[in-house]
Amino acid sequence: MTRLRAERFAALALFAFSLGYFLLAFQIKVPPGPDDSPFSARSFPFGLGALGMVLSFALLVKPPAGAAIGAVRFEWGRAAGLLGLMAAFALTIDALGFVVASALFLAAGFRILGERRPAILAPVAAGTALGFWIMFELLDVKLDWGVFGRLFG
């Protein structure tokens, strides 16, 4: 995607967001009161939505020039892998508990970014997760062990 196209796409997305925000402001329930109240819960969102549309439209019509995005080679796969890993962490933290979910997250993160040596990858991941657990125990913050806590607790 060329820079100009990417700029236009972003401006269009922000315009759509502002438009949606503006339209959704109609759905904000205003509590009963005098009709001529100068300010309600809707007033600010209306103003912001309108302003957002004006500014994003201006960017859409005249996007600023910038360096081509393709000038730098990006590793999209690595970033997507990390995002997927974060989503997996969010999904599993309650079930697996803090220590196991954290250790798995770190080990997989190191692996995705190119650390191949198990002798470094595993101890650093497990050590960091356990270290944080001990620190939080000392601070009297109780972290759940998830399914393992129920199995062995």
Add this chain to the structure above:
Amino acid sequence: MIEGLLGGLSGLFTLHNMLLLVLGCGLGTFIGMMPGLGPVTAISLLIPVVLTLEPASAMVLLAAIYYGAMFGGSTASVLINAPGESSSVPTTFDGYPMAKKGQAGKALALCAWGSFVGGTIATMLLMLAAPTLASWALTFQAPEYFALMVLGLTAVAAFAEEGGALKALLMTVLGLMIATIGTDIADGVERYTFHIADLADGISFVLLAMAAFALSEAILAALRNQPVSEEAKKAARGDVGSLKLTKDDVREVAPAVARSSLIGFVVGVLPGAGATIAAFMSYAVERNLARGARREEFGKGSRRGVAAPETANNAAAGGAYVPLLTLGIPGSGTTAVILGALVALGVQPGPRLFVDQSDMFWTVVVSMYVGNLILLAINLPLIPQIARTLAIPERMLVPLILFFCLIGVYLVSFNAFDLWVMIGLAVVCVGLRLLDYPMAPLLLGFVLGKLMEENLRRALIVNDGSFAFLWERPVTAGLLAVSIACLAAPVLARVFKRKG
């Protein structure tokens, strides 16, 4: 003032606060030194820790991380030509050439001493300026506060990079929009929650700060995949040369340090300007003032060229505390994060702070003096050791940063829903950052959003729905006139550039 300073001394000199001060200086230096990670990332990462502290202790820690990170930013600039944050960019112009000439130690010592002097002078000026400004601001009412916030938000446009004013404004509006999510305090109605109970309290500030800065920064680092440079490997061996400054060095840089301290402080006070502009401005001033051979040295290893920006960016960090503490208006992304953390702790910075919690202000001021000394005492002898951390590979660092962000947000609410929101916001922020949309205005808008709406609401109700207060009250009108000038500045600058 003497009474305040004595109160600040007794507030600071407890084992707990002194440990936090040393910890903040150390952590700030470490994170600030990592290429791409600046003070705003450092503070964002540590907010969950800060929120467990007493407000005064939290402010001591936040301030220490801030100037610690400013201090640390110079190390990567000098040693590996990769500034830790944007305000250290001008330091690379002469710092890296000095390092290539085998004078890395001297360049780092110049940075350390410049940062120390800049930080100390700025603290003195903060001590003098803040109470005066606060006593004047005590007369402010809702219309003035509204105008002040408009000024704080529009000023970012005036100082945005070329062509970036519109983007900065749009990000500000986006931040204001995000701030409206949740229950409206005045009317008690939900806005943009889509009947999701987890959104009733709105988007957490910690979550947004992490997504906009630390998390998106780490994902961008993974996207760019830059291996550890040869310079970093060399720096990691701790071979930086002598750290000693000669009398000639001191004579050469002393006037530049004095000038840059003042420039840094004044620019730091201006909303929207901040340390980066201060550093570039002081570098330009010194280059323009230099004559003959001294001028030729700029870009090739000038001692003034190293000391000036480092002095200015640390002085600007002190200056940025003036509008933050006296008016409750953050002038930069970093101070916006600090403001958000303080609000989360139940402290509302502003003129009342000097009346209701003056001991807190003085504790922070004293901590800044002591913190600058600690930075110098600890970091200067440890520079070779600190430099070793520059070789930590990204494949280890990035997952750790992501992990800190995840547990930081999770431990505030113990709610996995917040993690989903943060990941979603981080994806959007990465996309926007790739297109040079600035993140600081987003956070400024978010932090000021609720207050701005509240003050506009109060001003309109008091004035029977009339907007006449905008031009009938002199201070309000004056502040709004400056805001309009800020908005017009980028347009006028472009017109003059085209004509000239």
